[in-house]
Amino acid sequence: MVNVSNLERIINKTKKIVEKSREELYRLGETARQEYERTRYELDSVKNQISDLIREVDELEGEYTKARLYLMEVSRDFNRHSEEQIKGAYEAAHAKQLELLSKREKEKLLRLTRDHLERNLKNLETTIRRSEELIANVSMVLKILGRDLESLSVEIGEMQQRQALGFSIIMAQEEERKRVAREIHDGPAQSLANIVMRAEYCLKLMDISPSKVKEELFGLMDLVRSSLQDVRKIIFDLRPMSLDDLGLVPALKKYVEQYRNDCGIYVELTVLGREYPLDGCQAVAIFRVIHEAMTNIKKYAGASQAVIKVEFSKNRVNVVVRDNGIGFDVERVLSEKRGVAFGIVGMRERIQLLKGKFEIKSAPGHGTEIAFSVPVVNNEKLSIGSRRD
Numbered sequence: 001m002v003n004v005s006n007l008e009r010i011i012n013k014t015k016k017i018v019e020k021s022r023e024e025l026y027r028l029g030e031t032a033r034q035e036y037e038r039t040r041y042e043l044d045s046v047k048n049q050i051s052d053l054i055r056e057v058d059e060l061e062g063e064y065t066k067a068r069l070y071l072m073e074v075s076r077d078f079n080r081h082s083e084e085q086i087k088g089a090y091e092a093a094h095a096k097q098l099e100l101l102s103k104r105e106k107e108k109l110l111r112l113t114r115d116h117l118e119r120n121l122k123n124l125e126t127t128i129r130r131s132e133e134l135i136a137n138v139s140m141v142l143k144i145l146g147r148d149l150e151s152l153s154v155e156i157g158e159m160q161q162r163q164a165l166g167f168s169i170i171m172a173q174e175e176e177r178k179r180v181a182r183e184i185h186d187g188p189a190q191s192l193a194n195i196v197m198r199a200e201y202c203l204k205l206m207d208i209s210p211s212k213v214k215e216e217l218f219g220l221m222d223l224v225r226s227s228l229q230d231v232r233k234i235i236f237d238l239r240p241m242s243l244d245d246l247g248l249v250p251a252l253k254k255y256v257e258q259y260r261n262d263c264g265i266y267v268e269l270t271v272l273g274r275e276y277p278l279d280g281c282q283a284v285a286i287f288r289v290i291h292e293a294m295t296n297i298k299k300y301a302g303a304s305q306a307v308i309k310v311e312f313s314k315n316r317v318n319v320v321v322r323d324n325g326i327g328f329d330v331e332r333v334l335s336e337k338r339g340v341a342f343g344i345v346g347m348r349e350r351i352q353l354l355k356g357k358f359e360i361k362s363a364p365g366h367g368t369e370i371a372f373s374v375p376v377v378n379n380e381k382l383s384i385g386s387r388r389d
């Protein structure tokens with residue numbers, strides 16, 4: 001059998017690893033986002049610096065042109081300008097030229113920085129997008145793992161339950177066969193052997209004392225009649241014919257009548273709601289559970305009264321079987337009789353198989369109550385007894 005808890009452990013471990021990876025991805029994404037903001041801020045500032053610098057360079061170029069023109073002017077006219085003045089003009093033009101060169105160099109550097117920052121920004125954008133995609137994928141994996149784990153364990157659980165149910169159904173069937181064999185062995189088989197013996201006796205009697213044969217034959221007829229009754233009872237217990245032909249309530253009525261005659265316990269059968277046709281399996285299961293409860297009452301309860309209540313509500317059939325007998329400790333009996341008694345266990349399993357609810361209440365000295373209910377599809381249009389058509 002598949003070990004559900006092992007499988008669960010493995011999937012849970014995988015989930016933990018994937019969850020950790022998702023956290024890691026969140027962190028990476030967050031770092032990339034912060035880095036992106038910082039880079040964008042830096043890029044803005046570099047761009048501002050560049051435009052300031054462009055303005056400065058433009059201005060400086062104007063000033064440099066002016067200084068050069070002035071130098072040309074003073075250089076052309078030696079006589080009107082002193083050496084001092086010419087030198088000053090030359091130095092001023094040279095200084096402007098140097099300043100211009102340095103600013104242009106700075107502008108070039110800033111442009112390089114800007115390009116670098118723009119590339120970084122693009123890479124960061126890709127990283128952020130990728131991490132978001134990965135987080136979405138990982139979340140999906142987690143979801144699938146969670147969902148599959150749930151459905152997987154439900155499926156495996158159901159499978160195991162079905163296997164266990166199948167096994168106990170086979171056991172219950174074997175028990176039922178044993179019971180029927182015992183009943184035939186103790187009842188009709190013995191009666192038949194008896195009948196053969198008494199028939200032989202009749203034959204002998206015809207030779208010895210023909211007048212006694214008539215009396216003996218009457219006795220023999222009584223025996224055959226009671227054997228026939230036994231056989232009918234066994235057949236009814238195996239499968240009440242009326243269950244198929246007439247429905248659950250008439251079958252129960254017949255059973256209760258027989259039960260009263262058999263064991264002298266007063267049984268009250270109450271039917272609430274209008275009887276509607278049930279699925280064949282449901283009717284048999286309900287009948288069997290009531291039958292088992294009533295058999296237990298006969299065997300153990302020592303009750304003087306029993307009540308069977310069957311209620312046909314909209315979507316369920318609710319049943320209560322109660323007796324005023326000695327009662328018993330349910331927990332103790334079930335744990336002691338585990339694997340031995342199929343009565344109560346079988347009742348519960350039959351009802352579980354029909355997705356119904358089953359409850360048994362009992363305490364020594366306080367009688368016993370078995371209550372169960374089975375969900376049904378109320379198909380009132382079908383008339384009872386028409387299911388065979």
Ligand SMILES: Nc1ncnc2c1ncn2[C@@H]1O[C@H](COP(=O)(O)OP(=O)(O)OP(=O)(O)O)[C@@H](O)[C@H]1O
Binds near residue numbers: 175296
């Ligand atoms: N109505 C009842 N009153 C008193 N005791 C009960 C009643 N029903 C069940 N019990 C007790 O519970 C025990 C278990 O019942 P259960 O029907 O499961 O098994 P069983 O009748 O002993 O065996 P099986 O039904 O397989 O022939 C019984 O042996 C009996 O001691």
Ligand SMILES: [Mg+2]
Binds near residue numbers: 292295296342343344
């Ligand atoms: Mg029993």
